[in-house]
Amino acid sequence: GESVGLHLPTLSVQEGDNSIINCAYSNSASDYFIWYKQESGKGPQFIIDIRSNMDKRQGQRVTVLLNKTVKHLSLQIAATQPGDSAVYFCAETRGPDKLIFGTGTRLQVFP
Amino acid sequence: DSGVTQTPKHLITATGQRVTLRCSPRSGDLSVYWYQQSLDQGLQFLIQYYNGEERAKGNILERFSAQQFPDLHSELNLSSLELGDSALYFCASSVGGTIFYEQFFGPGTRLTVL
Numbered sequence: 001g002e003s004v005g006l007h008l009p010t011l012s013v014q015e016g017d018n019s020i021i022n023c024a025y026s027n028s029a030s031d032y033f034i035w036y037k038q039e040s041g042k043g044p045q046f047i048i049d050i051r052s053n054m055d056k057r058q059g060q061r062v063t064v065l066l067n068k069t070v071k072h073l074s075l076q077i078a079a080t081q082p083g084d085s086a087v088y089f090c091a092e093t094r095g096p097d098k099l100i101f102g103t104g105t106r107l108q109v110f111p
Numbered sequence: 112d113s114g115v116t117q118t119p120k121h122l123i124t125a126t127g128q129r130v131t132l133r134c135s136p137r138s139g140d141l142s143v144y145w146y147q148q149s150l151d152q153g154l155q156f157l158i159q160y161y162n163g164e165e166r167a168k169g170n171i172l173e174r175f176s177a178q179q180f181p182d183l184h185s186e187l188n189l190s191s192l193e194l195g196d197s198a199l200y201f202c203a204s205s206v207g208g209t210i211f212y213e214q215f216f217g218p219g220t221r222l223t224v225l
Contacts, residue, residue, distance in 0.1 A: 032210070032211060041218075042216075042218060042219075043113065043115075043201045043203070043216030043217055043218055043219050044154070044201070044203075044216045045113070045216065046213050046214065046215075089153075089154065093210055096209040096210060096211070097159060097166060097167030097209060097210060098156055098167060098169055098210065099156055099210050100156075101153055101154040101155070101156075102153070103153045104153065104154075
């Protein structure tokens with residue numbers, strides 16, 4: 001099926017360090033991207049989004065960067081905490097009604 | 112807690128059977144989305160309803176159907192179940208009718224087909 005790819009299936013970081021999760025997307029016409037966090041046993045949770053007319057967007061401890069030239073998206077988490085341990089998905093829009101999700105990256109935070 | 116509820120939490124059934132999954136959206140949300148999450152396919156969009164009407168379709172099999180009722184809760188019906196239908200099924204709700212409105216996901220229903 002359709003998918004948005006991720007470079008790293010598992011990322012291990014030390015508590016307090018910054019984390020960078022990457023995502024490659026395939027459709028250059030996509031104009032909206034979302035990052036989701038999914039903790040074990042729970043549904044995905046919206047983290048941050050970005051439109052294609054932006055290169056960068058910041059939230060609380062998170063930053064999303066969009067490079068349309070190489071069709072690359074990244075999520076940066078500052079001062080990673082144990083509560084950040086989860087699977088992170090990027091999602092790409094296909095029109096106004098459909099989200100295409102990546103395969104996910106597992107973030108493990110160790111003390 | 113997202114405010115979206117799904118029942119049942121777990122469902123175990125046999126091949127060939129039919130099941131119904133239920134979703135109650137957040138208060139005030141008009142859209143309900145259904146997703147399937149399996150190990151080999153990841154998170155896949157199935158179908159969306161907005162204010163009782165089907166709005167968009169994704170990778171939904173003909174054996175699957177859904178509806179949204181006047182009180183805005185939704186049901187996903189899965190019939191002639193196969194082993195490969197074993198997955199987590201999530202619903203999500205949003206206030207608006209497009210994906211530009213934030214979606215709030217429920218806790219999911221884990222379906223096991225034996």
